[in-house]
Each structure stands twice: as C-alpha cells, then as structure tokens.
Amino acid sequence: MRATSKQAVQPGELEAARWLFANSLDLFVVLDGESIVRINPAWTSVTGWQEADVVGRPFLSFTHPEDLPTIEAGMAAVLAQGDGDGIHRLLAKSGTWLWVSTRAKVASNGNLMVVAQDITERHAREAEADVARRAGALLREAAGVRTWRYDPDRNVYDFNPNFSRPMRVGDDSLAEAREIQAAVHPDDGGRVFGAWRRTAQTGDMAIVDYRSRRADGSWSHVRSAWRGVRPAPSGQWHVIGITQDLTELTEARDAALAGEQAATAAAEAKSEFLANMSHELRTPLNGIMGALHLLKAEALSASRVAVLEGALGSGAMLAKMLSDLVDIATL
Numbered sequence: 001m002r003a004t005s006k007q008a009v010q011p012g013e014l015e016a017a018r019w020l021f022a023n024s025l026d027l028f029v030v031l032d033g034e035s036i037v038r039i040n041p042a043w044t045s046v047t048g049w050q051e052a053d054v055v056g057r058p059f060l061s062f063t064h065p066e067d068l069p070t071i072e073a074g075m076a077a078v079l080a081q082g083d084g085d086g087i088h089r090l091l092a093k094s095g096t097w098l099w100v101s102t103r104a105k106v107a108s109n110g111n112l113m114v115v116a117q118d119i120t121e122r123h124a125r126e127a128e129a130d131v132a133r134r135a136g137a138l139l140r141e142a143a144g145v146r147t148w149r150y151d152p153d154r155n156v157y158d159f160n161p162n163f164s165r166p167m168r169v170g171d172d173s174l175a176e177a178r179e180i181q182a183a184v185h186p187d188d189g190g191r192v193f194g195a196w197r198r199t200a201q202t203g204d205m206a207i208v209d210y211r212s213r214r215a216d217g218s219w220s221h222v223r224s225a226w227r228g229v230r231p232a233p234s235g236q237w238h239v240i241g242i243t244q245d246l247t248e249l250t251e252a253r254d255a256a257l258a259g260e261q262a263a264t265a266a267a268e269a270k271s272e273f274l275a276n277m278s279h280e281l282r283t284p285l286n287g288i289m290g291a292l293h294l295l296k297a298e299a300l301s302a303s304r305v306a307v308l309e310g311a312l313g314s315g316a317m318l319a320k321m322l323s324d325l326v327d328i329a330t331l
Contacts, residue, residue: 022040022041023041024042026042026116027039027040027043027100027116028113028114028116029043029054029059029114030111030112030113031111032110035058035059036054036056037055039055046092046098047091047098049093060072063089063090067088067089070086071088075112078104078112079106083104083105085101086101086102087099087100087101100117102114102116103115103116145242145244146159146242146244147159147241148242148243149229149240149241150239150240150241151238152234152238152239159174181193184210184211185210185213185219187211191210199227200228200236200239201237202228202237203227203228203229203231204228205225205227206226208225209223210222210224220247221245221247221249222244222245222247223243223244223246224241224242224243224244225241225242226240227239281322282319289315289316292308292311
C-alpha cells in the first residue's frame, strides 16, 4: 500500500465530501480489507441492497464468479499503486447482474474507497453492436464482400475500414492505389478507371463489373460499387465502396450458358440430321410406291393383285411411320 501523508481536512471540505457521498448518483462503497463498512444511498437505489444487508460482508461476495480473478488482481494492484479502475459485474438484490465501471483509491487510513457507475445499458448496447459487427463480418466473408475506403491525399485504400477513426500508418489493411490498379484486367481497365475518374472528380456513384487478379495469378470476377463522401483539399473526393466476388456465380452462369448453347447446337444438329434422313428415306420409298402404283395398271392375276395391294399397304404404313418419327424427334 502506498504511503500517504496526512493533511488537515477543512470543515467545508468535510461537509462537501459528506454531501457528495450522500447525494451522488454514483455508487460509493468503503472497504476495510475485503469487508464492506459503508455504502451510500445510490448503492441502495441501484442495487436494492440496504446498508444492513451488506455491511460486514466481503465485497467479492457481490461480484460475478467469472470476474473474481480480474477483481482480485485489480484490488492487489490498487493496494500496491494507490489507485486503479476496472469493469465487472455486480449482484443486485433482485438476482440480476449489473455491469459497473469502478475506480478505487486507498484512503489515508488504509481503507479502500470504491466509486462505481452503472453501465449495464451501455454494455448491452456495446455487446449488441459487437455481435452485429461480427455477424456482418461473417456474412460479408461468406458472401465474398469487402468494404473499403479511399484516401486521395495519401492515394491508399483501406480494405478493413473503421469509419470512426482515420487511417493509420502501418495498418495491414492499407494498400497503395497502384497495387489495386495493377490488379485490374487490361481489357476491363478502360471501364473501371473511367468510372473511377468520374467519381474522384464529382463524387458520383458507380457500379462496375470487372476481372481482378488474385495472389496466385488467376482472375476473379468482381462487382464494385462506390461513391464519394467528401471532397479533399486536392479537389478529389474521399470514396467509400463495397466489392463482391462473383467468380462462382459468373462461372456457374457461363457453364449454364455453355450448356444451353451446346444443347441448342445438338438440337439443331439433330433436326438437320433428321431432315436429311427424311429426305434420303422418302426418295427411295416414293420410287418404290410409284412403281407399285404403275403395276396396278397392268393385267394381273388375282393372286398377284393381292400381293401388290399388300405391298402398297405396307409402303403407305412405312411412309406414315417415317412422318410420325420425324415429327416426334423434332419436338
């Protein structure tokens, strides 16, 4: 414990301290060793514990079991250094846990004075925001989406932007503009850089599909959308954007298109083949049927007429089957 020289306390200072202790919205608690010896009205108002409920009990009995190692280490540091702060959970009389931000100081008599603020709502908001950030990051990763911003003064991109703080030198997420430009496929550069120059000059929004080189040298298909957020002193605009990897979708689309084209080509080839075969089969069949009809004009015996009629019937049936076959195959 750090030694503290005793100084005379003026009556006005003592009165102010007592008034602050009694009327502060913050929670005050005084410890003698590990035991609570005094609390202020705000402690009762926030936690529900009356002074009779807590005096003489260890302060650690009101803290969350998971926070005990942190609190014990913090109290040891306070005793060694004279003061300190931390965040932990405090048990309310209702059985709920309150998140509190604490600051502690060793008094001249060796007691430990602790002041705490109820930050339960703030902690809940921060926890929800953290969950939302993590969920958003997971969704962006699953969808192959990256957000980014561009600083025209430094000519760099930040591909893991924290929009609440400025870019910092040494951030792993920073990339020089020339690296990004070099990754764009030469055949797509005209469209990409033309749209980019318009945004840099006017702040207008743009959406561009293009190919970008991966680290292994292969090409990915991406879609980027960006817009200006504010002009820089140089006259160019600060830009924020989002880029999504569409390689799988593009390859699936191209494969489906190729399959459709192949199916169309196969159908066309089949139709052409059937048309040709129909022509090739009908020509000799028509010749045979014509010859049989000529034979009907000849004087034939009854037995030969019967044979001729059978041949004509079979030929007509064959012609009908050929027509039906071609019709079905071309559906």
